[in-house]
Amino acid sequence: MATLTAEKVATLDACLGTYPHTTPLKSGAITSDRIAFRFNEVEPINKAFLMMVRQAKFDVSEMAIATYLQAKAYGKPLTLLPATMMGRFQHGTMFYNSEHGTVTPGSLPGRRVGVRAFSQTTGVWLRGILWKDYGVDLGKVKWVTFEDAHVPEYRDPPGVERAAAGKDMTKMLLEGELDAAIFGGNIPKDPRLKSVIAVPDAAAQEWYNKHATVPVNHMVVVKSALAKSDSGAVREIFRMLAASKKAADLPKPGTIDTIPFGFAAVKPALELMSSYALEMKIIPRRYSVEELFDDTTRAL
Numbered sequence: 001m002a003t004l005t006a007e008k009v010a011t012l013d014a015c016l017g018t019y020p021h022t023t024p025l026k027s028g029a030i031t032s033d034r035i036a037f038r039f040n041e042v043e044p045i046n047k048a049f050l051m052m053v054r055q056a057k058f059d060v061s062e063m064a065i066a067t068y069l070q071a072k073a074y075g076k077p078l079t080l081l082p083a084t085m086m087g088r089f090q091h092g093t094m095f096y097n098s099e100h101g102t103v104t105p106g107s108l109p110g111r112r113v114g115v116r117a118f119s120q121t122t123g124v125w126l127r128g129i130l131w132k133d134y135g136v137d138l139g140k141v142k143w144v145t146f147e148d149a150h151v152p153e154y155r156d157p158p159g160v161e162r163a164a165a166g167k168d169m170t171k172m173l174l175e176g177e178l179d180a181a182i183f184g185g186n187i188p189k190d191p192r193l194k195s196v197i198a199v200p201d202a203a204a205q206e207w208y209n210k211h212a213t214v215p216v217n218h219m220v221v222v223k224s225a226l227a228k229s230d231s232g233a234v235r236e237i238f239r240m241l242a243a244s245k246k247a248a249d250l251p252k253p254g255t256i257d258t259i260p261f262g263f264a265a266v267k268p269a270l271e272l273m274s275s276y277a278l279e280m281k282i283i284p285r286r287y288s289v290e291e292l293f294d295d296t297t298r299a300l
Helices: 046-055 065-073 121-134 169-175 200-211 224-229 231-247 263-279
Strands: 010-015 035-039 060-064 078-087 094-097 112-115 142-145 180-182 193-195 216-223
Touching: 010 046, 010 231, 035 231, 046 060, 046 065, 060 065, 060 078, 065 078, 065 121, 065 216, 065 263, 078 224, 078 231, 078 263, 094 169, 112 169, 121 180, 121 216, 121 263, 169 180, 216 224, 216 231, 216 263, 224 231
Parallel strands: 010 035, 010 060, 112 142, 112 180
Antiparallel strands: 060 216, 078 216, 094 180, 094 193
């Protein structure tokens, strides 16, 4: 809950992951005479997304973009900022156990594929890539999930299987209960696990050459009440986030910017994500990128 100090500085409860581009902000190196942050640490950070969607726990929070799309669809009072906290190429996130034979994108139909949650952003990106770039019929893949969506109103589409309580996705993959699995993070260091998309770095570069964008995983949201009551504070939040990225000297010269800031910079990735999410029944309709922001954040 936002509070005011005697000097009229608004103190905002915030939850952001600790990355090179947030460290200057979280360490106090980036300051403001307008707002201050009271940082809450949540590990893993995806747990904070559920807390924000279901409890409005923070004034400012990191949030996976698929979660935000669903929050938008179900009327959650959140406003998106065009500030990326995590972006990456997704081609190297799906693995199979090579002891049980080879799995390729073309052989996925009919196979059992695990993913933490059907609405997980990494999974949405990867399925979209398989659909658009490899011609995979996603409806013929037997998807197996382990958790509900962060947005409680959402239910997995028909045909998606829920693993039995207590089942572990990595163990199921290694033991042959799953043919492949999508890992959003903490990819197991097991030499038996191979990427379903062969030479994923080259495939990612080809994808980038085609789309001129990076798959955005996490962005930043604020409570809509704050956005409506104090648009200046929202602009200042964005300024501080951008200053923190700059203080971290990112992006490095000659590298791809995987954490784009600004409406124009994030628009191509969000257009793709919205189309992918609709195809997979993650959201009931496609949202234009303009709809995902308010008048203030759309101008950032």
